[in-house]
Amino acid sequence: MRIGIDFDNTLIDYDRVFVAAAKTRALVPADFAGSKKAVRDAIRLLPDGEIAWQRLQGYVYGAGIGGAALFDGAREFLARCARERIDTFIVSHKTQYGHYDPARVDLREAARGWMTAQGVFAAGLAGDNVFFAADRAQKLARVAALGCTHFIDDLEEVFADPAFPNGVQRILFGAAPSDPAVCDRVCADWREVAAVVFGETTDRGRGAAPA
Numbered sequence: 345m346r347i348g349i350d351f352d353n354t355l356i357d358y359d360r361v362f363v364a365a366a367k368t369r370a371l372v373p374a375d376f377a378g379s380k381k382a383v384r385d386a387i388r389l390l391p392d393g394e395i396a397w398q399r400l401q402g403y404v405y406g407a408g409i410g411g412a413a414l415f416d417g418a419r420e421f422l423a424r425c426a427r428e429r430i431d432t433f434i435v436s437h438k439t440q441y442g443h444y445d446p447a448r449v450d451l452r453e454a455a456r457g458w459m460t461a462q463g464v465f466a467a468g469l470a471g472d473n474v475f476f477a478a479d480r481a482q483k484l485a486r487v488a489a490l491g492c493t494h495f496i497d498d499l500e501e502v503f504a505d506p507a508f509p510n511g512v513q514r515i516l517f518g519a520a521p522s523d524p525a526v527c528d529r530v531c532a533d534w535r536e537v538a539a540v541v542f543g544e545t546t547d548r549g550r551g552a553a554p555a
Contacts, residue, residue, distance in 0.1 A: 347425060347541065348492035350502070351436035351455060352405075353380070354517045355418055355464070361404050361411035371396060395444060402442025406449030414462045417534030424538065426468020433490055434459075434474040437483045452476045484508055496537060500526045515540060 349355055362380045366372045371387050378386075387397045404412070425432045440452055456474065465471055475490075477483035480502065487495055488509035495512050497503065500521040503514040515537060516527040524530075531537045538544070 345430050345493045345541070346491050347430060347432045348435050348487050348490060348495040348512075349432060350495075350497040350499070350517075351434050351438065353498040354496055355415060355434065356409075356455075356458065357413045357415050358404060360413065361408055362400070364411060365400055365404055365408055369396075369400065371400065398442075399444040402445030402447075402449075402451075405438075405451045406442055406445060406454045407447055409454045409458045410461070412458065414464070415534055417538065419463055419467045421534050421538050421541075422464060422467040422469050424542070432469055432473060433492065434469070435483055435486050435490070435492075435495075436474075436476050437478075437480050438476045439478060440476075480505060481507060487512065494541060496531075503527050 352358070359379045362383045363372070363376060363378065366383050366387065367374060367376060371390065372383060376383075376386070383400075384397055387393050387400065390396055422432060436455070438451055438455065440450055441448055442451055455476075456471075459465060459469070459474070475486050477486055484502075484505060484507045492509075492512050494515060495503075495508075496515045496517050498517045500516055500523065502508065503516065504523070504526040508514070513529070514527040516530045517537065518532065520530050521527055529540045531540060
């Protein structure tokens with residue numbers, strides 16, 4: 345097996361830092377509670393909301409990334425892959441710099457620094473196995489070039505893209521897709537991902553567990 349993993353909202357959980365940063369900038373009410381998506385939807389309703397959202401993203405993905413959390417179970421999954429000598433890769437669609445970010449923080453280096461601080465490399469992921477792509481086409485080409493047997497992503501449109509390589513098991517992380525046909529399995533958390541990848545019992549998702 346060769347496991348490919350998306351970064352944003354799959355390995356890294358931004359919900360808390362987006363809410364906190366939006367409150368600091370008075371983009372949402374002080375009593376606001378919700379996910380990154382809820383923050384985005386609320387900000388986009390404001391005058392010039394799309395630009396405000398882009399600026400917030402630039403901060404959170406760069407200077408503010410230290411406030412984000414590693415999803416529960418992800419470190420244990422990576423450590424198990426390392427123990428069982430299964431190659432794992434991070435393949436992320438991430439530009440080098442954020443739009444509307446006056447600080448010009450290198451988002452890719454910020455992501456690598458976050459992974460170091462969170463113990464992702466210490467768990468067994470090789471530093472050379474992290475790849476950033478300028479767009480989705482490059483991301484999918486990298487997944488194919490690496491020979492991934494499985495890919496884990498939170499965006500169903502990644503799996504629905506005609507360029508997604510054939511024969512790669514599509515594991516959707518998070519909520520169920522609008523079209524169940526776009527993925528092979530749906531996993532709510534990393535423990536369910538582990539159950540699917542390692543062929544253990546799970547009562548979620550669809551399709552057969554891999555051999």
